[in-house]
Amino acid sequence: MRIAEAWRVALDALSANRLRSMLTMLGVIIGVAAVVVLVAIGTGAKREVEQQVEGLGSNLLIVVPGRIDFGAAPAVSRLSLADVEAVNRIVGDPQRVAVTVTSGETVRAGTRSAFTTVQGVLETTPQVFVRDLDRGAYLTASDVDTSRRVAVLGATVATTLFGDREPVGQQVAIAGVRFRVVGVFAPLGQSLGVDRDDEVHIPVTAAHRLYGTQRIDGIAVKAPDREKISELGNRIVAELSRRHPDTEFSAVTQEQILGVLGDILGVLTGVLAAIAGISLLVGGVGVSNIMLVSVRERTREIGLRKAVGARPRDIAIQFLLEAVLLTVLGGVLGMALGVGAAWLISALSPVPAAVTWWSLALSFGVSAVVGIIFGVVPAQRAGRLDPVIALRAE
Amino acid sequence: MSRREAEPAPGGVRGGRPGVAVDAVDLGRTYDLGGTSVAALRGVSLTIAAGDYVAVVGPSGSGKSTLMHLLGGLDRPTSGRLAIGGRDVATLDAGELATLRNETIGFVFQSFHLLPRTSAVDNVALPLVYRGIGGRRRRTMAAAMLGRVGLGHRLDHRPNQLSGGEQQRVAIARALVTDPVLLLADEPTGNLDSVTGESVLGLLEDLNASSGVALVLVTHDREVAARARRQIVMRDGVVVPPADDPDTPTxxxxxxxxxxxxxxxxxxxxxxxxxxxxxxxxxxxxxxxxxxxxxxxxxxxxxxxxxxxxxxxxxxx
Known part of the structure; x- marks a missing residue:
């Protein structure tokens, strides 16, 4: 029998049992779609995190107490502004050093309020990180030196508190203390469901007074060039360790953050893909099952085909093609469903989903292979049927 | 129509000689049923010549169906020698046997065995599919064959749109579209009323006479069997002399x-x-x-x- 003929016969057989074929395919469709969607989500998350970390600025070195590791508990910071001075001396240029002390606070303006992240920072922040202003100006050195109660609002906070009104020059109350708005950040947008515009910057000195603490949560350094980053990091960590012998410090670069995050998200994507792969496997078992039913049901037809000259191979190929057709059609529909679902998820939820060509190719290939693997046993069984017994079957 | 002829011809010509459709020597077929072996055929020898017209008769369980399966190459003997179209089936694997069936044998079954949801012409063309003949030529050949069985106007009807007699005619066309040497008809009129059965039988006989295909008719019906050129009477797995017939008052x-x-x-x-x-x-x-x-x-x-x-x-x- 010619192969084109066999395809036609397989297609006829499937369309003769349309509902059953569809239900069988559904298992494969769901499996393939799940692989595509979950890999897309994993890939999208990874890509977004990468963009975000790279978007912070170049040649960044982040120094924090504790160890930056997968699963490490956050450490309580013992850093203070005196430590920042020490870091300044090592770096040699205070303009390249930024700090943060962070707290969640309620910010009010008139009757409106917002619970947001309030960061105490130095005036150097825009030189270290990429952070553009939409209106007004950023904090100044004198603001920091005099603990002036001025604030720069993130875009979301500004909108929540002031709506369409101009925030710059207005008063806000942070934890009950009055601050004057001097600037508004340009919006950064959301990432991974976190609103990056939901924050307020105030001078670190004002923050210390407001929170009643002297602590610094983290120090960021912009290295003069790429090659010096790790050496600079080592020197800073050594100095801080000398000043706080009982505390561990870590200096991480963007590459290291990306590496850690990439590992985490890679594992996550792998787990998701494996779970989806299981559903694809289950779909394959469904195909195998239905093919066995089909062989049994069409035993008489097999007997007749054999009587008129079909070789065992002809019959086996016919049923194998049927199984492959089921899974390949299911695979194509599953890819379409997966791409559509990924697009919907991107459009309607904060989860970024990026469909990758390799996940499409992989799931399609896997579904075709599943069809062959799970079709072989029923096909061989069909091919080996004794024509005499097959003809007699009811 | 002499009853004497029904005795098979063990001494007849055998081997690959032209003019011989099937040659069987001392055929035995034993089934293994859960440890016990049951002999369905125990030593049957016969020769069917090209163009022959033979009726195989006998009660249920007499082995005539088993004999038909062997003659048609659907099954293999467990003992004895069988040559179909001059080829010893013992030397053929399953695929070669299938090809031999395709080239040499036509089957007509009691229950027609047509593919449902498939047009008459496609049903008839089915054996040609396994011969690797292209779609257009298949259709031409199948349509011509349907014309010969009087169904030239029913090419695209499906089995459920055809009467029983028409369905059996489609089956006959399917059996003959490959121009076989031997046409095996197993109770071809068993599911038909007597008038339709008669016309189907007449068609088979016409085709036997005109195309030279050997016709082997397996039947319960003594009257049908009596029309054959010779009869093979089966009983308990062996061929018995036809005169020793329960229809003959004794x-x-x-x-x-x-x-x-x-x-x-x-x-x-x-x-x-x-x-x-x-x-x-x-x-x-x-x-x-x-x-x-x-x-x-x-x-x-x-x-x-x-x-x-x-x-x-x-x-x-």
Whole structure:
């Protein structure tokens, strides 16, 4: 029998049992779609995190107490502004050093309020990180030196508190203390469901007074060039360790953050893909099952085909093609469903989903292979049927 | 239509000689049923010549279906030698045997065995698919064959749109579209009313006469069998002489064999007759040839009911 003929016969057989074929395919469709969607989500998350970390600025070195590791508990910071001075001396240029002390606070303006992240920072922040202003100006050195109660609002906070009104020059109350708005950040947008515009910057000195603490949560350094980053990091960590012998410090670069995050998200994507792969496997078992039913049901037809000259191979190929057709059609529909679902998820939820060509190719290939693997046993069984017994079957 | 001819020709020509469709020597077929082996055929020899017209008759379980499966290459003998179209089936693997069926044999079944949801022309073309013939040529050949069986106007009808007689004609067209050497028809009129059956039978005979295909007709029907050029009568896995026929009233042997059996229930006789092999080896040899012992018992068992004896086993076959 010619192969084109066999395809036609397989297609006829499937369309003769349309509902059953569809239900069988559904298992494969769901499996393939799940692989595509979950890999897309994993890939999208990874890509977004990468963009975000790279978007912070170049040649960044982040120094924090504790160890930056997968699963490490956050450490309580013992850093203070005196430590920042020490870091300044090592770096040699205070303009390249930024700090943060962070707290969640309620910010009010008139009757409106917002619970947001309030960061105490130095005036150097825009030189270290990429952070553009939409209106007004950023904090100044004198603001920091005099603990002036001025604030720069993130875009979301500004909108929540002031709506369409101009925030710059207005008063806000942070934890009950009055601050004057001097600037508004340009919006950064959301990432991974976190609103990056939901924050307020105030001078670190004002923050210390407001929170009643002297602590610094983290120090960021912009290295003069790429090659010096790790050496600079080592020197800073050594100095801080000398000043706080009982505390561990870590200096991480963007590459290291990306590496850690990439590992985490890679594992996550792998787990998701494996779970989806299981559903694809289950779909394959469904195909195998239905093919066995089909062989049994069409035993008489097999007997007749054999009587008129079909070789065992002809019959086996016919049923194998049927199984492959089921899974390949299911695979194509599953890819379409997966791409559509990924697009919907991107459009309607904060989860970024990026469909990758390799996940499409992989799931399609896997579904075709599943069809062959799970079709072989029923096909061989069909091919080996004794024509005499097959003809007699009811 | 001489009954004498029904005795198969063990001494006939065999091997790959032209003019011989099937040649069987001492065919045996034993089935293994859960440890016990059951012999369905025990030594059948026969030759079917090209263009022959043979009826195979016998009761259920006589082995005639098994014989047909062997002759058609659907099954293999467990003993003896079988050559189909000059080829020894023992030398062929399953695929080669399938190809041999495709090239040499046409099957017509009692239940038609047409593919549902498939047009008449596609049903007829099915054997050509396995011959690797292209779609257009297949259709031409199948349509021509349907024309020969009188269904040229029903090419695209599906089986459920056709009458029983028409369906069997489609099946006949399918059997003959490959121009086989041997046409095996298993109870071809069994599912048809007598008028339709008659016309189907007539068609088979016409095709046998006109195309030279050997026709082997497996049937219960004595009248149908009687139309064949010769008959092969099967009983318990062997070929028996045709004159030793339960339809032939055998009053005298019955009277002779009688005394040994005391049976108060005449109505049970037919069944008893077929089950009592060992009872009366020579009881009723009077039939015609005495070639088979079993045959003789039938009249023996029926000692008390004279004329009705023959009808019993005959009806049961």
């Amino acid at each position: 009053v005298v042997p019955a009277a002779r064999g009688g005394p040994e059996i005391v049976d108060p229930a005449p109505s049970a006789e037919p069944r008893r007759a077929s089950g009592s092999d060992s009872g009366h080896p020579f009881g009723g040899s009077g039939g015609a040839t005495g070639a088979t012992e079993r045959r003789g018992e039938i009249p023996a068992a029926g000692k008390r009911c004279g004329g009705s004896i023959g009808a019993g086993p005959g009806g049961g076959s």
